[in-house]
Amino acid sequence: MIRELHPSIYDLVAPDAAVEKLGEGFLFTEGPIWFRAGYLVFSDIPANTMYKWDAAEGISVFRKPSGFDGAKWPEGAFIGSNGLTLDAEGRLIVCEHGNRRVTRLEADGSLTVLASHDGTKRLNSPNDVVFKSDGAMYFTDPPYGMVAQDQDPSKELDYNGVYRLKDGVLTLLHKGMTRPNGLAFTPDEKYLYVGNSDSKKKIWNRFPMLEDGALGEPELFADVTDIDEPGLPDGMKIDTEGNLYCTGPGGIHVFHPDGTRVGMIVAPEIPANLHWGDADGQTLYITARTGLYRVRMKAKGIRPAAC
Numbered sequence: 001m002i003r004e005l006h007p008s009i010y011d012l013v014a015p016d017a018a019v020e021k022l023g024e025g026f027l028f029t030e031g032p033i034w035f036r037a038g039y040l041v042f043s044d045i046p047a048n049t050m051y052k053w054d055a056a057e058g059i060s061v062f063r064k065p066s067g068f069d070g071a072k073w074p075e076g077a078f079i080g081s082n083g084l085t086l087d088a089e090g091r092l093i094v095c096e097h098g099n100r101r102v103t104r105l106e107a108d109g110s111l112t113v114l115a116s117h118d119g120t121k122r123l124n125s126p127n128d129v130v131f132k133s134d135g136a137m138y139f140t141d142p143p144y145g146m147v148a149q150d151q152d153p154s155k156e157l158d159y160n161g162v163y164r165l166k167d168g169v170l171t172l173l174h175k176g177m178t179r180p181n182g183l184a185f186t187p188d189e190k191y192l193y194v195g196n197s198d199s200k201k202k203i204w205n206r207f208p209m210l211e212d213g214a215l216g217e218p219e220l221f222a223d224v225t226d227i228d229e230p231g232l233p234d235g236m237k238i239d240t241e242g243n244l245y246c247t248g249p250g251g252i253h254v255f256h257p258d259g260t261r262v263g264m265i266v267a268p269e270i271p272a273n274l275h276w277g278d279a280d281g282q283t284l285y286i287t288a289r290t291g292l293y294r295v296r297m298k299a300k301g302i303r304p305a306a307c
Contacts, residue, residue, distance in 0.1 A: 001266040009263030012299040019267045022292045023059045029287035031084040034277035034307045042287050048080035068098025074147050083128035090306035095126040097145030102126045115170050121156035128182050136166035136213055140180040164213055173215045182236040195233035202233050221259055224248055235273025239299040247271040267293050276301025
């Protein structure tokens with residue numbers, strides 16, 4: 001269902017666009033990523049499993065375990081993979097909650113650890129990840145993979161950061177957000193958007209990109225704290241015109257680049273993340289709690305070059 005807040009929403013999606021269910025019965029779906037070969041991979045975090053969907057065969061297990069290699073973990077803990085993306089060579093990049101690291105899945109099935117520590121301290125639970133065109137990797141590190149989150153005794157950092165990894169060097173860029181989560185670059189890469197998944201501060205910040213790849217002071221892009229519907233700012237994607245599609249309270253919030261909220265895409269369940277799929281990049285695949293969905297768009301999305 002499309003919820004209109006401004007008529008320009010229909011420049012991006014048809015008023016009668018249907019949200020189609022592709023799969024169900026999961027625990028908590030996240031991190032969808034489209035592969036050029038014509039299939040989608042996504043995470044089921046509590047199930048510690050990545051699943052694959054394609055039109056011919058439907059749902060199948062892609063990788064298990066996906067984010068935690070240990071034998072035991074508290075029931076219901078969010079231990080599996082979360083955010084996924086592809087690097088310039090088409091290799092899968094994985095935010096592993098339980099293992100508290102970012103890894104790269106190699107062609108032979110082995111994993112290369114890209115980031116696991118901030119100095120001598122373990123990361124919290126890397127959540128979402130994007131690449132800049134210069135090859136630098138940016139990711140968020142809230143505490144959602146820990147049972148007690150900020151109060152968990154295993155938490156070694158006293159902040160939840162936004163990081164950059166470039167040429168093997170990990171740099172903390174910002175630690176002022178309570179729950180940094182989804183992130184996306186503007187088409188010209190002059191800004192980085194970062195969502196904050198905090199029920200007391202449901203916002204998206206926009207950070208100016210500095211010449212050295214660091215972040216300038218954040219600017220408030222949008223605030224939906226007063227929307228009393230289930231869901232928090234989580235995953236986000238952007239289209240070729242710079243419009244944002246942000247999961248949040250009630251559904252997917254659609255913003256123009258100037259911050260105007262023009263409408264919402266409302267799915268049967270509260271979305272956590274989304275990704276542009278299909279050969280033309282004009283279908284949004286949506287991970288929403290126990291289900292996987294898609295909706296056909298007029299807009300065309302920006303996605304990794306390897307997609």
